[in-house]
Amino acid sequence: MRVARSLAGTVAVAQHTDKVKQAIWLAAGLVMVALGVIGAFLPLMPTTIFLIMAGWCFARSSPRLEAWLLNHPRFGGLLRDWRDYRAIPRRAKIAACAGMVLGFCLFWLGVHPAPLLAVAVAAGLAACGAYVVTRPGRP
Structure with missing residues (x-):
């Protein structure tokens, strides 16, 4: 019980x-x-x-x-x-990379970051862009 x-x-x-x-x-x-x-x-x-x-x-x-x-x-x-x-269509890759470039430009113009910060942000965005670009396209 x-x-x-x-x-x-x-x-x-x-x-x-x-x-x-x-x-x-x-x-x-x-x-x-x-x-x-x-x-x-x-x-x-x-x-x-x-x-x-x-x-x-x-x-x-x-x-x-x-x-x-x-x-x-x-x-x-x-x-x-x-x-x-785990695929990203070509149009989405282009949009994502263009958005990252636009985001960095707005960051650069709006914040006027110190060189080290600008390089760190650029490196992070480049790593994200590389990941997106290396994913396969739509099957």
């Missing part, structure tokens, strides 16, 4: 823990969607990476929201390409 109570208590704790994790993943996914929407309107903030992270969070919390993202008319194709093939 004691063993049955102990197992029941363990199952209840595990179910509660799973629900808490699911709620955390859901909240994180919603925050990522919000950041992605903001990024769609602000030229210096990325969109797709936040939506990729939202899809990852929704895969762990809400199949309905994951399906909504993957079937979205604007971003669904990009997200499915990334999920299935």
Whole structure:
């Protein structure tokens, strides 16, 4: 009898823990969607990476929201390409690299950074650009 109570208590704790994790993943996914929407309107903030992270969070919390993202008319194709093939279409690569160049130019003109900071930011953006460019294209 004691063993049955102990197992029941363990199952209840595990179910509660799973629900808490699911709620955390859901909240994180919603925050990522919000950041992605903001990024769609602000030229210096990325969109797709936040939506990729939202899809990852929704895969762990809400199949309905994951399906909504993957079937979205604007971003669904990009997200499915990334999920299935780790691929970035050529137009998206060009847009991403152009956005990084524009962002660096605005940073340079607006902040007037010290040379070391400018080099560090340029190196970080160059590394991100290299990563984007070396991903395969749409199959």
